Amino acid sequence: MVPATFVKLAAVNFAQLLFPDFSLILCGYLLCRYTALNRKVWEPIESLVYFFMFPVLLFYSIVRTPLEWQTATHMMAAGLTLGLTGILLAYSLPRWPWVGRYLDTRLHAASAQVAFRFNSFIVLALVDRVAGPQGMPLVAVLIGVCVPLFNVGAVFPMARHGQHGLWRELVRNPLIIATVSGLLVNMAGLGIPEWLQPTTNRIGQAALALGLMAAGAGMQLGRMAQAKTLATLVLGIKHLLLPVAALLVALAWQLDPTQTVVLLMFSAVPTASSCYVLAARMGYDGPYVAGLVTLSTLLGVVSLTLALGVLLPLR
Template sequence: MLTTLTSILPIFLIIALGLALRKGGIPSTDFWNLNDKLVYWVLMPCLLFTKISLAPIEAASLGLYSITILGGFVAALLFGLIVPRLAGFSAPPATSILQGSARHNSFIGLAMAANLYGQQGFDIAILATAILVPVTNIVMVVLMVSTLQTRSSGYLPMAILRELARNPYVIAILLAVLVNRFVGDRIPVVHEISDVLGAGALPITLLAVGANLRVRAMAARVMPIVLSFVGKMMVFPLAVLAIGLMVGLPQNVLQIAVVYSVVPTGVSSYTLSKQLGGDAPLMAAIVTVQTLFSAITIPISLALLLPLVGSVTAAVSN
């Protein structure tokens, strides 16, 4: 556990630094607002394109990996859909619980995989991003619109489709898959540019995650925060572990999948909630609480789950 803690501690210290910089007005509030757009439109798409387009993708392993990652997502999604309804929450807070349960912070997952397992871990984790990002964006938008449709204007579904069509992450991943499939090698100039820009994505994004935390939002309602925490920090990783063991995912790949699954919900959940008429203050509270508490829950979860991966896979192979 100590090794895991020391490996991921720098990630959360960088996030804390981002929060401290924003509170200190360094460099300015306007900078952090513009920084979010830079990461969203340029840096992270370049990182996704570079890594996925050059990744050695094996169809068999990728299929089992996809089943495992998407299985965890579906389990958390069902939890986030059913439990709020049973608890009697209205549509806006229910959608916040849904996003808090099933969305993921890819940036923290990628950084953890790299710190714990090096370049191989990062390459495996980037494939999880390629699998989850398009699916998550499409599913969440469709479910939220259908849930909040009484609050939505008639042209909103078409507007959402346009937004999905120009989503930079989705575009970057689709282009990367095409290059990987039909080119299979570096493209001169294109990959040099994406290498340079993508190299700055993770550190800048982690700072931005911290800068976007709203500690005062933690005073919001307790029950929705707890439910989303259970969905994301318990249902999601346990489903990934169970499905990965059932389908026989290789040990090193399953370990990365587990690492990737224990991260908090994505910061972009707040933006989507605000745009579609959800409970944005509650969503901000959920993001903040999960991100802050993940500094404690992630080491504990990995200390419990990763040895289990090794022991079960060893027992199966024997």
């Protein structure tokens, strides 16, 4: 049985933990709308974040903690199972009865990623609070196996529906390049030199801040009203169905209590802030995706409480 203190501590800190992300989105929105820092300023910032800063963040997140591949096979399998479940649910939305035929295919291609991706910084910040030091290697395993899968899952529908070659986009995608490079370096037992780690860490922190502010700057909340059904379905998968699926996956793979806590937490955190940047850079409706990122950040409080406060005791 998981100690109740984990759940109580996590429940108290969810809103406090997510407030910085939401406030950065709000700052970007206000700056873009009410100051001279308009869209012309934010477009090159999006390019900087997408092509350099986010890849550094991903690479550092994967390399920083050695992955225990041999001793965490069940965790790897559970992460891949959960990830594929989220991707299949997101991809299947146009085929859902009664609602699927009303969904805009381009909007769906851009926003499907919101349903299964995760904010890695929130995961890394939260894991120690809910699972203790033993949770960090488990999160490293999940990041290592899920980030490549999720990046391919995010790029695939946009490349297929847009004027892009799928393999060309995958090979050239800076997030995928950074992820694969990080995995190879980690598997080789290498790492970032100690003298370079502070610089890399600061670039990663800046990437998170600028990525969230760019999402706020690109957000147009009025767009959300044009596709409310799609927004409800995508966020429903992310913040309701995935936590439930995570509990079932944990039971199926017979995860121990700590592994279960980590998987449930992983399933319930807000979506990745880079969803907006990726959609915008590939020529899709970035403002709509930015709105989804904002709502996901707010709904993270609810889904984390559901996962760790309601579903976890059922185990």
